[in-house]
Amino acid sequence: xxxxxxxxxxxxxxFAQRKMSKFETIKVAFRLxxxxxxxxxxxxxxxxxxxxxxxxxxxxYGDSCKQFTFDAVFNESSSQRRIYDVCAxxxxxxxxxxxxxxxxxxxxxxxxxxxxMEGSIIPNTFEHIFDHIALNSANDRYLVHASYFEIYNEExxxxxxxxxxxxxxxxxxxxxxxxxxxxxTSTLVKSVSEIDNVLQHGKKNxxxxxxxxxxxxxRSHSIFSIVVECCTTDENNNEHIHVGKLNLVDLAGSxxxxxxxxxxxxxKEATKINLSLSALGNVISALVDGKAHHIPYRDxxxxxxxxxxxxxxxxxxxxxxxxxADCNNDESLxxxxxxxRAKNIKxxxxxxxxxxxxxxxxxxxxxxxxxxxxxRMSSPEAEQRSTDVANxxxxxxxxxxxxxxxxxxxxxxxxxxxxxEEQKARMETERxxxxxxxxxxxxxxxxxxxxxxxxxxxxxxAALRKANQELIxxxxxxxxxxxxxxxxxxxxxxxxERYRDVSEEIAVKTQKLKKVWAKYQQAKSExxxxxxxxxxxxxxxxxxxxxxxxxxxxxxxxxxxxxxPRYALLYDDVDQGGRAVWDEARxxxxxxxLNTRRGNRLRERQxxxxxxxxxxxxxxxxxxxxxxxxxxxxxxxxxxxxxMPVRKSPxxxxxxxxxxxIAAILAMSMDDEIEELPLNEIRxxxxxxxxxxxxxxKQKQRRRKDKAKSRPTTASL
Numbered sequence: 001x002x003x004x005x006x007x008x009x010x011x012x013x014x015f016a017q018r019k020m021s022k023f024e025t026i027k028v029a030f031r032l033x034x035x036x037x038x039x040x041x042x043x044x045x046x047x048x049x050x051x052x053x054x055x056x057x058x059x060x061y062g063d064s065c066k067q068f069t070f071d072a073v074f075n076e077s078s079s080q081r082r083i084y085d086v087c088a089x090x091x092x093x094x095x096x097x098x099x100x101x102x103x104x105x106x107x108x109x110x111x112x113x114x115x116x117m118e119g120s121i122i123p124n125t126f127e128h129i130f131d132h133i134a135l136n137s138a139n140d141r142y143l144v145h146a147s148y149f150e151i152y153n154e155e156x157x158x159x160x161x162x163x164x165x166x167x168x169x170x171x172x173x174x175x176x177x178x179x180x181x182x183x184x185t186s187t188l189v190k191s192v193s194e195i196d197n198v199l200q201h202g203k204k205n206x207x208x209x210x211x212x213x214x215x216x217x218x219r220s221h222s223i224f225s226i227v228v229e230c231c232t233t234d235e236n237n238n239e240h241i242h243v244g245k246l247n248l249v250d251l252a253g254s255x256x257x258x259x260x261x262x263x264x265x266x267x268k269e270a271t272k273i274n275l276s277l278s279a280l281g282n283v284i285s286a287l288v289d290g291k292a293h294h295i296p297y298r299d300x301x302x303x304x305x306x307x308x309x310x311x312x313x314x315x316x317x318x319x320x321x322x323x324x325a326d327c328n329n330d331e332s333l334x335x336x337x338x339x340x341r342a343k344n345i346k347x348x349x350x351x352x353x354x355x356x357x358x359x360x361x362x363x364x365x366x367x368x369x370x371x372x373x374x375x376r377m378s379s380p381e382a383e384q385r386s387t388d389v390a391n392x393x394x395x396x397x398x399x400x401x402x403x404x405x406x407x408x409x410x411x412x413x414x415x416x417x418x419x420x421e422e423q424k425a426r427m428e429t430e431r432x433x434x435x436x437x438x439x440x441x442x443x444x445x446x447x448x449x450x451x452x453x454x455x456x457x458x459x460x461x462a463a464l465r466k467a468n469q470e471l472i473x474x475x476x477x478x479x480x481x482x483x484x485x486x487x488x489x490x491x492x493x494x495x496x497e498r499y500r501d502v503s504e505e506i507a508v509k510t511q512k513l514k515k516v517w518a519k520y521q522q523a524k525s526e527x528x529x530x531x532x533x534x535x536x537x538x539x540x541x542x543x544x545x546x547x548x549x550x551x552x553x554x555x556x557x558x559x560x561x562x563x564x565p566r567y568a569l570l571y572d573d574v575d576q577g578g579r580a581v582w583d584e585a586r587x588x589x590x591x592x593x594l595n596t597r598r599g600n601r602l603r604e605r606q607x608x609x610x611x612x613x614x615x616x617x618x619x620x621x622x623x624x625x626x627x628x629x630x631x632x633x634x635x636x637x638x639x640x641x642x643x644m645p646v647r648k649s650p651x652x653x654x655x656x657x658x659x660x661x662i663a664a665i666l667a668m669s670m671d672d673e674i675e676e677l678p679l680n681e682i683r684x685x686x687x688x689x690x691x692x693x694x695x696x697x698k699q700k701q702r703r704r705k706d707k708a709k710s711r712p713t714t715a716s717l
Contacts, residue, residue: 024349025343026316026343026346026347027072028070031078032048032073032076033115034324039325045325047332048329049075050075052078054069054483056068056073057070059332060326066336070320070339070343071343072086076324080119081120081124082472083116084121085472085473086476088120089472090473091317092125092246094315095246096132096244098230099351100245100247100314100352101247101316102247102248102308103117103246103249103317103319104249104318104319105249106338108253108323108335109254110253111323111335112321113253116319122199129144129228132466135463135466137232140233141448142448143188143228144195144227146225146227147181148199148223148225150206150207150220151276154276155168157169157220159201160185160198160202160205179305179307186227190448199224206218206220209269211255211266212259214253217255218250223247223248225246226248228244229243230242230243242351242354245352247306251302254273267548271544275300279296279302283297284338284345287346310347313347313349315349316345318339318342322335322336333529334533370439374436374437374440377433579591
């Protein structure tokens with residue numbers, strides 16, 4: 001029976017309690033960055049204040065003061081290390097124990113999300129993982145591998161692959177692994193420097209761009225995944241494997257086109273970013289609303305990847321970021337409400353014990369198989385067997401050589417051949433043994449042994465960092481308990497109040513009524529603010545739609561002006577007679593390659609016959625009328641120099657009248673006031689325009705023929 005005074009007993013009890021599956025809400029923290037130089041020069045004031053001890057963000061919005069309570073809040077003076085110790089360290093420790101964990105940063109563009117993730121969360125996570133391995137038992141074996149990818153314009157790109165191989169990857173789902181990215185590069189790492197090199201390599205391939213609000217704005221959602229596999233041995237020498245996966249998510253910032261000034265490709269990126277963040281907000285709202293029967297995880301690739309992190313089996317921390325300037329009060333208020341809703345999401349984390357797809361299990365089985373083969377090859381019986389074979393061959397051959405001197409030469413050659421074959425087989429066995437030993441060393445080098453990757457000084461530093469994390473965690477838990485205790489005491493005092501007389505009771509209840517009335521007015525104001533915010537978002541979306549519509553009309557105008565209608569129709573939907581096919585997996589339109597084969601034979605070119613000449617260009621037909629060169633009358637394709645047509649009209653850039661005319665046509669074609677025609681009428685108009693152009697070209701051709709006939713020939717002269 002376990003001794004209750006034994007500390008190991010309490011450790012096992014705590015681990016068993018953590019292992020038990022129970023619901024827990026995700027942890028939400030909020031960070032305010034300091035004013036930047038642009039905001040200071042413009043004279044903007046601070047409208048948001050963080051009270052760290054109370055866990056409250058206070059915001060001055062117009063004439064009202066709004067307060068939001070979170071698990072932890074940080075002001076502009078908070079250090080990067082403290083943010084990690086409070087927010088991410090408990091999640092990383094849970095991952096090392098076999099749970100899945102997610103830390104993601106959310107906020108407006110330019111709010112400091114990437115600064116928080118790459119300056120605080122990610123590097124300290126690397127130290128935490130390898131500190132834990134360095135301080136653990138030498139009987140434990142670890143396998144750590146990392147991957148890095150981004151979601152850019154709803155396409156998944158592998159940031160660790162070469163530029164030429166960064167094709168769009170697909171999402172897959174299985175019962176064991178859940179939602180995963182197929183074909184993603186995974187790199188084994190054994191130290192902080194190695195995993196940091198992986199991060200730096202991926203950062204070079206990440207999509208960034210410049211906007212009016214941020215010169216280095218992230219144009220994609222990035223996910224850095226770390227998988228830690230651990231094999232422990234109990235008192236009975238039984239091995240147990242647990243696997244923890246940590247997702248570090250740096251979301252792209254929500255942005256408004258009126259503030260960022262995004263156009264063209266930047267506007268398209270912003271539209272995709274806002275759509276994915278809107279889908280994330282819909283998922284959070286559906287999870288918080290207990291009446292929702294469907295969670296829209298499949299509306300975006302981001303929500304599908306975060307499916308286990310939101311309402312699944314993962315320990316999740318959301319770190320919201322905002323700017324304190326009054327010029328961003330609408331965006332900051334939206335971020336505060338977004339984070340306040342996320343507090344109510346409940347997850348059910350479970351430990352991942354003995355998974356079937358653990359790489360560590362396969363590595364250990366391969367190492368055991370190699371050791372067994374080497375043991376068989378190096379055994380005394382095997383060496384004695386080879387020696388006996390060589391000696392017996394020599395003993396049998398020597399008497400025969402003595403008895404028959406005439407056959408001495410042949411027997412000697414046969415014996416020499418047998419000895420060479422035996423030596424060759426022995427060398428082959430030795431070579432195979434060395435290869436097996438090399439393979440065994442390589443396999444064992446991939447595993448990390450607990451307590452063997454750091455020196456004594458490094459272990460002492462790791463122990464100090466671990467003690468500091470435990471101290472900060474204890475302090476935060478005490479603050480949380482104090483807040484809850486104060487709330488419970490206030491509720492208890494409200495229930496147990498006693499009054500000396502009626503006047504005192506009236507005064508106290510009047511005071512309570514005023515508080516309730518103030519809360520009611522605040523709730524009404526909150527509803528009004530949310531309606532105004534929804535209206536602003538709707539206006540922003542409509543402006544974005546108008547801008548995209550304008551670009552679409554420009555492209556349609558270019559297509560209708562330079563591509564004949566009968567060819568332009570090929571780019572329509574298959575149902576409309578075209579070739580375009582909608583790809584559900586990639587969520588994009590594709591044009592299948594033309595089938596140039598008929599059976600197993602290539603389609604042959606039509607031969608010349610009585611029905612007409614072979615195809616020729618319009619330029620050839622015109623030159624055949626005015627030029628007697630035989631090249632224009634040839635039906636065969638010959639290797640001749642290219643004859644370029646002579647420009648007969650001035651360049652558009654040299655003629656201001658032409659430039660003004662083109663600008664007027666473009667403005668008219670993209671005007672929103674023009675009534676849009678149905679698709680069938682547009683096609684008919686395009687076909688009529690093409691037929692009209694064809695008839696005019698035929699008339700020009702007839703006039704050239706008549707002019708050529710009327711010219712005097714050389715013979716008549």
